[in-house]
Amino acid sequence: MATTPANDSAVRQRILATEREPLRVRAYVNVALGVVGVAFLFPIAWMVVLSFKSQAQITSMPPDLFSSFTLENYRSVLNIGVSYSSVSKASLMEIKSTEFLQGMLNTTVVSFFSVAISALVGIPAAYGLSRYKNALKDQLAFTFLSFRFVPQLLVIIPLYLIYQKIGLYGTYFGVIWASSLVSIPFVVWITRSYMDDIPLEIEEAALMDGHTRRDVFFRIILPLAKPGIAASIIISFIAVWNNFTFGFVLATTRLQPVTVKILSFYDITDMNYGRIAAAMMLATLPMILVSQVAAKYLVSGMSMGAVRK
């Protein structure tokens, strides 16, 4: 494209303008992102800071946030190396701590088994829904997803009554089973979507090689759907760990998850914000660890370069 002397400077001006513009826009975007990031991270940062602060520091005005940090809240929650002013308080706190740790155990058990059952059942279901498609199957798949739409409060009363009748109230199995209502939709939907992306021709090639359908599932489908399976397991694990309703209604004190046990730190008599924050930190820490460790599975790029597209 020839540039005559007449429009040379005009072209140059236009180039300069476009070079300037993206930078300004970029700056705006970054600022906006920063604001949003702060808005999201602030509650967590607040919680982290509070957990290392004594009650006195928190309740002062303005809150004394940066001067000194203490571990007394954690010690109190875990009942390690604390001393209280009165014996009754000490025994009360000991009970709360034991309950809290019991809750952690319960949550771990329920989450683990709930996700395990969901995976065992959901992954083959996802395969069936992915490969043998018809209108009925699509309805079925959507039904699975709809479990996520239903507010848990809506189902909890009938579920409570049914559980009482069939004797599942106050059992590990009952809570696990109800919690899989939360995890199965994730497993089925995410895995099915990943399996949809696996070309049918690769399975056909495996059949032509002489592999049985069982071989095809375990040697071809599962490895290729691994990122989807891992992602769905992580997401459903977090969802079940977070669950409050089922543990609150369907479990007896012995079996309640940590989400419920944290409530015991909310007391009319003793609202120690720092201690509550510490309890929350301990309750969420496993989830954070799990998602960090498993994150690399989420980003394992699987290239489909083997099939010419």
Next chain:
Amino acid sequence: MSTTIALSHIWKRFGSKVALADVSFEVQPGEFFVLIGPSGAGKTTTLRVLAGLESPSSGVVRFGERVMNDVPPQARNARMAFENYSLYPHLSVRENLASPLRAQKANKREVAERIDRIATMLGLETLLDRAPRELSGGQRQRVSLGRALIVESNLLLLDEPLAHLDARIRHELRAKFHDIKSFLSRGAVIYVTHDYLEALSLADRIGVLVAGSLQQIGTPEDVYYRPSNITVARLVGQPAINLLRARIVTENGALCADVGPVRLPLSGEIAQALEAAKAQTVILGIRPQFWNLSHSRPADAERWVEAKIGLYEIRNYKGVIRADRDNSSWLALTDTYRDPVEGSPIWLQPQWDRTLLFDEGGMRISASTGALGRTALGHS
């Protein structure tokens, strides 16, 4: 291991669409059978029916004496090389090749031996530990082939193996296929392509499939020199065959073909065939390389068609002349040592001994006997 593969009256419908209509053919063990046809003809569908990946709507698939209609693909002992290669993306080349052996629970030594042999034959030795996404198209193609060849089988199905490769690699691999042919002694091979040159060079026999029905089954020679109808004649040959509608008239006691602008006197075998067939209107099929050409007015000009050179171009190292006369155009092949000038006159005469005759319905009239070639599959 020597089983004849047979399809009998196979129909395949997808909803209201008919993909295969009454397809029947047999392939002997050790035979290299090529199925050729335009895209959408049903060639891949035929392979899939043979492989067991599709069930026919009606008809019987037999391997030897055994009816295979209800036998799943993994139990058929047939191997397939897919058009899109279909390699396992999460496995190395070595493991891709080993896949059929793993299905048969072969021991480590045998696996290693066979992989070695196939890799050497196909030039894959240095690629064994790579992943499919690190390979070029030609390399993936060879892995796909290797996987299909590594275990002997009743039936080897090759779906357009050379379709998506550039010309040079296609040439190299096509040559490799001749080596592979000798390697495959016992099973039957069915090779699908839309490229008639591949078919003519590799096939023991060719089946021409158009719009789901078989037009002709025969040797490459049969299909090229004795096509059963116009569709086959058009398909096999580049540039496509010239088709001239001609009225057969008698002039001065001799049989002539009235092709519109001119009447060409006929003699010899072709005249006899036309007399025997008592045909009034025929379609003459003249392949571009079977014209006599003259750039100057010949002595017996009444036996030639005069035309003007409308276009001259070089295709595939051959010169192609488009000769125009009134509303008709014909293509002729010529040597390129003398560049014809567009606009100059040219005289064409069909080489009558190479000219094909078709009746108005498009079926070939056999030149030697005059019998209308109405045996549908053109066994001549």
